[in-house]
Structure formats: C-alpha cells, structure tokens
Amino acid sequence: NFPGGWRERDPMAGSAEFVEADNAEAIITRIETKSRKIESLLKQFKHVEALKTALEGSPPKTRDERCKSANWIVVHRAIMAIKDIDGMLNALDVEYYDILMKYLYRGLSTGDRPTCDQCLKIHEKLTERAGLGCILRCLTDTINVV
Amino acid sequence: MANPLRLYLACIRNTLEAAMCLQNFPCQEVERHNKPEVELKTSPELLLNPVLICLNEAEKCLIETSINSLRISLKVKQADELENILTKKFLRFLSMRAEAFQVLRRKPVQGYDISFLITNYHCEEMQKQKLIDFIDIEKEITELKLSVNTRGRLVATEFLKQFIYVDRLHIQHFPHQELPAILLCMRMVDNGSC
8 A cells, every 4th residue: 555656666776765765755644644534533432443544554664763753653642542442452453463562562662651551551451362472473573663 | 440560560571471482592603602692682683672661751671582582671660869779789789699590680781770681591491480470579579678668768767856956876776777777867857858
C-alpha cells in the first residue's frame, strides 16, 4: 500500500536518500490523514477501530525518525483512549498483536507515568493472550523497528 | 485498579522469560575465546533490540540481550539525598561481593543503580525460573530496605526533636548502627529542612 510512484523513479540504490525523502513525505501525509480519521473515530467512541487504523499503516522499513515519531504519536493517542482492555483485545486480530507489542515497548521506554501505567496494563493482558513468542518477536525484529 | 508496581514486576518477569534463551557462542573474531557479546557489542547481528521498561520517571529497567548473554540494569526510586546515599552504599556493598552472587555485575551500567550479567553458562548451571525469581527478589529487597530506612529516619527525627535543646550526650545510649543516621537527622533538623 505504498504509493507506486517511487519504485519506478529509482530502482538503483545510488540515490537512496533521495528516494527516502520522497517516500517520507508521502508517508507523513498519509499519517496525517490517518490521524484525522482516528480523531473522528475516537469522538464516536469506536476505540477498537481507531486502534486498528493506527496500527495498520505502520511504515515498516523506513529509517526516517520523523515518520516513526509521527506514527507513534497517532498510536499513542489511540492507546491512551482505551478503557476496556479485554474487549479491545478480543476484537483485535491476531496479526496486530506483534505490532501492538512493539508500540507498547516504545510507550514503556518514554517514562511518562500515565503512558507507562496504560502500557503496563495492556502488556500483561497481551502477554497472557499472545504468549512469550510475541515478546521475543519484538526483541529479535531489528528490521521493522517501530 | 491493579497495583502498577505489581504490573511492572510482571512485565519485567515476562520479558526476562522471553529473553533468556541463551546458547553458547564462541567469539567470532578471536579463536578459542568466548566472550559475553552484550558487553562487547562487536557484531550487530548477534544483538537483539534493547528494551526499556519504565514504571515512572524515576524507576526503570533496561534489558539488553544477545546470543550468549543478557544484561539487566535497574534504577531504583530515590526520594531525596539521604535515600540516594543509602542506595549507593547498599548497592556498592552488593556489587563488591559480586563474586558470591555470580550473576551480579561489579559496576552498574551508566545511569543505573545495579546491573546483572547472565551468560549461557549461568543458564546451564542454574534454572531459568530461579534466576528470574532471584532478580525479582533483589528488586524487592532493595525497595524494602530503602523504605525501612526512610521510616527509621522519620521516627528518629520525631523522637529527637525533644532532645534538641537538651545535652547531646544522650547519643551514647543509642545503638551504634543508627548513629550516622541519627547524626544526619539532627543536622537536618538543625538546618530546619525537616
């Protein structure tokens, strides 16, 4: 679901930074559209959909810190809005568990008390469901760093 | 609402259980050497993502893993200067006797109070669950000691207020271990900071 343009523009790795810059701008615009959608979903109290939307478009292979920070802010907003954790995990698909766990660890590293409280609560429930394999996949995945 | 400290310990415990999958891996650069890769960080392919788990602004736990070793660094809550000094003393005492503990690291990692280094050899000799329990208990003991000292300090302060204007020779009746704490308290009370 990347915009197809950049692939044809430069197949060689020579001007990789140029490609990254283009790609980054596109991603940031997408993240902004996503955040507006999420705000509207949260107003309608549809927390689970909001979280799913936030986790879906995570830019996997970007090295650009801005994209990752932008996406993190969006996901953070969705996570903090959740009150019913069990219901949320029931409704979330299995493929999102890994990405959610990565974002939880990012939240835990911020050190901000309400974020950490919320992340710790979700972490415990998510580990019960997904098991230790989920944690291990977060630790070992050095390519798709959130 | 569940206790955040309990959740924090549960989170650390789960992460440790997942991360403690160590195997023997001889050094790639120098033959016949076997070094803990997490300390040297020579090859990036042998290292996993480090994970930082914070309870709040003051307490955190850093877990770094590699193929044959795991390093856990803890930072414990310190309310004020006196607790800072007590923590340093207590943890320095533990670190100096690191050989008896085997998994303790002599010097804590920069920015943390205490560090543990677990290698594959420790995992072979000791059970994984017991290692995790040990680290849990270390945390709890540190916190207990600190809270006991804090309470002792508060009690001593209150008690000593009545002696301030009377002669200080009463000190020789107190047990000698409490003496430094009591002197500090008296100084603090004199300065009006308590």
